[in-house]
Amino acid sequence: MTLTEKLPTEFRQRCEGIATEQRSLLNLRAFDRLPADVLVAQLNAKILTPEQIPSLDPCVVAVLLDSDQWSAGIINQNPLWIINNPRHTPARRESNxxxxxxxxxxxxxxxxxxxxxxxxxxxxxxxxxxxxxxGCFQIPRRGLLWAVQCQMTQTEIAVHFNASEEMVRFRSNLTGVNVKT
Ligand SMILES: [Zn+2]
Incomplete structure (x- = not known):
């Protein structure tokens, strides 16, 4: 089952709304790039790599630093601390x-x-x-429509929104906005 089938329309619209709200708090429009680090600052989050967590066993740190099998995790909510895998590509870091x-x-x-x-x-x-x-944070539906109207290709959209091409395809499939490759 695809995400569009699993998640009701109202929920998907709500997500576009939350993404718009966060963007407007930052004076950004639907077609502006929203780098994860801007949200990191906005939400007062701290991004840590495994070796920056003092309470973590050095053996666990070594295992985590050697593995691609995990992406990121919220380790504390208040203050907000997120552990992130430093091995992943910048585009993957954004989506994580x-x-x-x-x-x-x-x-x-x-x-x-x-x-x-x-x-x-x-x-x-x-x-x-x-x-x-x-996905809505990275590429809002209205932002994707704008990019398509500007005749941008999949690669250009990915670069514009600081996202992977995989993310552009993912958003295109979910929103029904056709992107040329
Ligand atoms: Zn998750």
Whole structure:
């Protein structure tokens, strides 16, 4: 099932609304780029790499620094601290952080870890919702429409919004706004 099928229209419209609201707080329009670091500052967040967390066991730090299998995690909500995988590309970092801000602004419960397996106990619906809102932050539907009207290609849109081409395709599929490759 695709995200559009899983998430009701009202929810998807609400996400576009939240993204617009955050942009207007920053005096940005739908077609302006919203770098994750601007939201980091706006939300008073601190982005940490594993070795910057003093309470973390050095063995765990070594494992985390050697792995691509994780992206980012909220480790504290107030003040807001987010651990981020420094191995990922800048475009991936953007979508990872936007996904986390998605969880935050949708007021999802913080994810706990299963004490037996050490794996995060994620709720799939929360993950889908955060992914949807994260995408709206990066490329709002109206921003995508603007880019298409400007005859921008997929690559140009990705560069403009500081996103991966994969994200442009993802947003194009979700919003039904056709992007030329
Ligand atoms: Zn998540």
């Amino acid at each position: 952080l936007m996904h986390k801000f998605g969880h935050l602004l949708l007021r999802h419960k913080i994810v706990h870890f299963d004490p037996n397996t050490g794996l995060p106990l994620r709720r799939q619906i929360d993950e889908d919702e955060a992914t949807y809102l994260g």
